Amino acid sequence: MNNTKKLTTLSLLISVAMVLSYIESLIPAFVAVPGVKVGLSNIATVFALYTLGAPGAVAVSVIRVFLSSLLFGNFAMMIYSLAGAALALTFMILIKATGLFSEVGVSVIGGIMHNAGQIIAAAFMMENSGIVSYLVPLVISGTIAGVAVGLISALLIKRIGGHMKNI
Amino acid sequence: MQKKIFGNKKMIADIILIAAVLIIALSVFLIVELSRKEGAFVRVSVNGERVAEYSLSVDGEYSLNGGTNILVIENGEAYIKWADCPRQICVKDGKISRTGERITCLENRVVVEVFGKGDEILEV
Known part of the structure; x- marks a missing residue:
């Protein structure tokens, strides 16, 4: 893939990720509990990780967080999300590198670590370590969401991932 | 393949x-x-700074953070009765009474946490 194609593919994935996170913000059931998110946009990140590699996944995730917060959120949300994205990316790249787990395992760890990163950032920002008690429900919701996101990503990677190399 | x-x-x-x-x-x-053990009082923090402590054995209604949240203590339990934020998460959090339990209002950066006997720092 040459640079122009890479840039275009990345832009496409970032727009998909942004649309997914916007759609998610519109569904009230998903935001009823604080911090509990399905993380639909993680589909684009996992897809990028498997088709464009780690740098692609980092670009999709970080730029998505930056643009989404700028358009639909606020500064605090950007800090929380960036912390979540950084932790999730680190662990997803490591878990994938072990070669032991499928897209589902990678995405579950990503979902959990995204929640954990947000909570840790919130604890620091509010100088209140007690917020960590939110962690357990977020781990459980992150796992369930991660399985769903992982299965969707696995299907997408199987169906259209191969074409990414040919464009 | x-x-x-x-x-x-x-x-x-x-x-x-x-x-x-x-x-x-x-x-x-x-x-x-x-x-978790039975709590003795709640500590209210705003922006990470302790602002007040209220005994759980005294019923009362308190305005927090200049009126952004209203805390009620009733029958040894504390809950947020009213908040000015749109999501009302702290109101939905319900009642707390055991040590370590807390209600957090992220929007107003208000935290109410239950502590046990002997942990008092401010005057209750």
């Missing part, structure tokens, strides 16, 4: 990983829950 997605051996590794994570989370949750 198409790679199989469902039913390959990585799926077993995934299930073990997920099970391990859930077991760790649940054990942490149980340990924290079982170690």
